[in-house]
Amino acid sequence: MNNAAETWWQRIVAGFTHSPAPAVTGTELALVILLAVALSLPRATWRYFGLLATVTHELGHAFAALMTGQRVGGIRLGLDHSGTTTTFSRRPLAAVWSTFWGYPVPAVVGAAMVWSGFNGWGPAAMSVGTLILLASFLFIRNGAGLVITAAAVLAAVLLVLTVPPEFNGHVMIVLGLALLVAAVRDLGKVATVHLKRRDRLATSDAYLLSRATRVPAFVWIVLFAAVVGAAWWVAWQPMSQVFAVLPSAPLQGPGAAPA
Numbered sequence: 001m002n003n004a005a006e007t008w009w010q011r012i013v014a015g016f017t018h019s020p021a022p023a024v025t026g027t028e029l030a031l032v033i034l035l036a037v038a039l040s041l042p043r044a045t046w047r048y049f050g051l052l053a054t055v056t057h058e059l060g061h062a063f064a065a066l067m068t069g070q071r072v073g074g075i076r077l078g079l080d081h082s083g084t085t086t087t088f089s090r091r092p093l094a095a096v097w098s099t100f101w102g103y104p105v106p107a108v109v110g111a112a113m114v115w116s117g118f119n120g121w122g123p124a125a126m127s128v129g130t131l132i133l134l135a136s137f138l139f140i141r142n143g144a145g146l147v148i149t150a151a152a153v154l155a156a157v158l159l160v161l162t163v164p165p166e167f168n169g170h171v172m173i174v175l176g177l178a179l180l181v182a183a184v185r186d187l188g189k190v191a192t193v194h195l196k197r198r199d200r201l202a203t204s205d206a207y208l209l210s211r212a213t214r215v216p217a218f219v220w221i222v223l224f225a226a227v228v229g230a231a232w233w234v235a236w237q238p239m240s241q242v243f244a245v246l247p248s249a250p251l252q253g254p255g256a257a258p259a
Contacts, residue, residue, distance in 0.1 A: 004161065011160045015127030015168075021120040022169035029242045032170070036177035040185055051148050053106045053182040054083045059132065060105025061085035062139055065098035074141030077148045082203070085139075096212055100220070102205045103190060104227035107183035111231035113176025118238035122169030130156040180235055183228045191221055 024032075039049045058075045065072050065087040073086035085102075089095045116125035133153045140146050163171055193200050194207070194217055201207040206220040 008157060008161055011123075011165075012127045012130060014165070015123035015160075017123070019120045019123055019165060019169070021118060022122070022166070024118070024170070024173070024242050026243050026245065028170075029173075029239060032174050033177060035174055036181055039174075039178040040181035046182075046185075049178060050081045050182065051077075051079070052152055053179060053186065054081050055133075055136070055148060055152055056106045056109055056179065057102045057186070058083040058085045059136055060101040060108075061087070061098050062136075064101035065089070065094075068094035068097055070094055070098060072139055075136070075139045075145060076142045077140070077145035079144050079148070092212065096209060099205055099209055099212065100223070103186055103224045104183065104231070106179045106186065107228040107231035110176040110179030110183065111234040113172045113179065114235040115176075115238065117169040117172035117176060120169065122172040123165050125172050126156070126160060126163075126168050130160055176235065180228075180232055183231070187221070187225055187228060190224070194218070194221070 039045050040053075054077060058077065062072050062075060062085050065085070068089070068091070070087045070089040073088060075086075076084045085098075087095065087098050089098075113125050113129075116122055130153070133149065133156055136149055137146075137153075140149050159171060190204050190206060193204050204217070206217040206224070209215065209220045210217040
């Protein structure tokens, strides 16, 4: 056990160095996109992967609150993909800021993962993600949340221990794209709440923002979509370079020497 913990910590520390950019072919990237979609769209896989998207959503609220000097009372997570982050602030604008950063955050994190994966920072992204998940235990306030977070931490630890560093970039690209797809799925879900399931408006951040600011909820949904779209644009830049070359020709990534 001690050896495993020591190895894990060494991998975490070693991750904070730049690695050679992975060679990604068009064929591989197409398969990666299909895998990302398979994680985020079918109900069977979304039942589990969607929990990671929920954790990311709620951590976005918590991080935004801490950025603006708010006190985070805690995070509660549900196995039905529900979540609540309680924050305390005397400044209305600060509360609006932290409420906004929920739905867009999986896309922002996903784009960062994709960029890191393509640019040789996949191990660093994996190390940072694992440490953030560990730190999130400080804010979890219910049993289901502890179970969900523990499962995410265990998965992250296993990835750190079992995935060779040279493949970390590929793993980050898959997970990042899956979170980007998840962000679009969640946007569709919140839009559906406002259009067809108005009995569940209280679960919508857009509704909470509209009540706090008197700005219509659809404006907030458009702003969510704008951030998600920008994240997709960032993620598309390295992907477009792969698709610009022949499917069988690997892209070495920025700064890599040609073969």
